[in-house]
Amino acid sequence: MKTIYLAAATLAAAPALADNHEDRTGWPESFTVGTASQGGTYFAYGSGWANLVAEELGLTGGGEVTGGPMQNMALVHTGDAAFGMTTMGPARESIDGTNPIAPGLQMTNACAMFPMYQTPFSVTALSSSGIESISDIPEGARIGFGPAGSTSDTYFPRMMEELGVDFERRNGGWSDLGGQLQDGLLDVIAFAAGVPVPAVSQLEVQTDVNIIEFTEEEQQKIMDAFPVSAFDITANTYSTLEEDARSVSMWNFAIANCDLPESFVNAVVDVVMSDNERMMNIHRAARSTLPENWDKNAGVLPWHPGAAKWFIENAGADIPDDQIHGN
Template identity: 90%
Template sequence: MRTQTINRLAASVATSVFCVGAAVADGHVDRTGWPESFTVGTASQGGTYFAYGSGWANLVADELGISGGGEVTGGPMQNMALVHTGDAAFGMTTMGPAAESIAGTNPIAPGLPMTNACAMFPMYQTPFSVTALSSSGITSISEIPAGARIGFGPAGSTSDTYFPRMMETLGVDFERRNGGWSDLGGQLQDGLLDVIAFAAGVPVPAVSQLEVQTDVNIIEFTEEEQATILDAFPVSEFEIGADVYTTLEAPARSVSMWNFAIANCDLPASFVNAVVDVVMSDNERMVNIHRAAASTLPENWDKNNGVLPWHPGAAQWFIENAGADIPADQIHGN
């Protein structure tokens, strides 16, 4: 029954989407209703969202011949709001903020269910990691001193939303600081912060830059700390590979949250299908934009886990190209 439903959906969406990958290349795709330009909501400069998002925005703009680019934002929570209202065509979010936004608990607009932001494609996992200067002597979470000044990223970001709660759960006493990743990295180096707590795809540009300029400690969670966080938050086990940072001599134990690209649900199906095709059809090209894109693979479509409604154009692509088993009631408009 589900296969029949999906086949009917595929047939209906296909009326407006003509094997877009080939058609775009030939210039024959129906571009009715396509915008003349688009923006992708990312996050602050110096973070993975900005590098990754600006990269795929430029790639899509070049491939489809439409003006577009990344826009600096406050991160996943604000991106959900911008895409929901249509102020940004596309954005990027993590599953935690996405679920909160759909439930109407996004702090940007409390009580407003942001149901007009649709899933477009899986990006990568966001690991939660802690960095301190080697000169601080901090080598573990338990060694973070009481009252430590911790930078958690931009206000409202995934990091700022969840990392303070994680630290409190682990018994850390701290002063909360916010700012862009590049700024926080500079403040750590200047001694204005004791620790920075990143939730961002690895390698985080700001951490890579710090490694070049000074000695840092990339602090992993103990097995017990990891288990505590897994029990309390919507995250998964994760290891930061030893090859990600020159500082690491072995994999670092962490936790992570999946990220998805999102689209305003009212965008034409043919347009979103074409964008997804550009991003998902050549992973090597995406990895050249950012190494975190190694996980930007068609088979990861299921990491949405029913949190976000699928955009019909995106659902069509994954059904046809990844054998995605997306229930019709999880696709916007059905």
């Protein structure tokens, strides 16, 4: 069953910002934003900006509980949801036609709208294991990759294979896998999640751990093979770290159905991107929801014309015409 959380506002009572967008030809009276399950960052962040947009533009809109990035690509592509949120990996797979929800369907009608935040990939082992680098991971190591079907479970095993690591794949909740590592049932845990990962922070309190960074060569190899960007886990993230740890991260982007009116999407982007402090009040992850991060799309998703217009005019974005939908 779909669960939709709506915020309603009348046009007459809409704030002044709505008056800046007088051309409302073709605008919908309501909209939904595909998020993920309740209790996660996607749901809180997505419902928050949906409600903000609804209030500012005098529309009815809200966040919808979904299965996450892959399903959001499908919902937005078909128009069942006006907006959604996805990570670059699922976005690329969906455009290539390998989204497991609809194999063979190239979901090219979901367009980039604005950058959200990063999901870093991090590796942890017990200090007693002697594993201090990726190359130290022994053959047949038992590695926990997080919940089955998650972004972590989808991409981290492939990354390890790319780096030549031989392993046994294990799945589970983050806290459960952290406990298994401490009990010696796992050799390594490899999570794609916001840092600090609570399970790793808890481990630090109870035992000595190694936060394992990638070498420059390993980092580049992963970036060449997957839709990820360079990322540093800062030294103040974990008490174990004495200096920044080299890693990679996968960007999350808000997406829009490509057929939505240019002026509508432009107005939505303006609401979200023009006041970062307001977004930070919705969720701390929004500290990366900044205009200069427009380039983190890296050509994976076609840009919605309304969004491209906003970033070109307000962020000096250099978006090639062939990366803008309809051009």
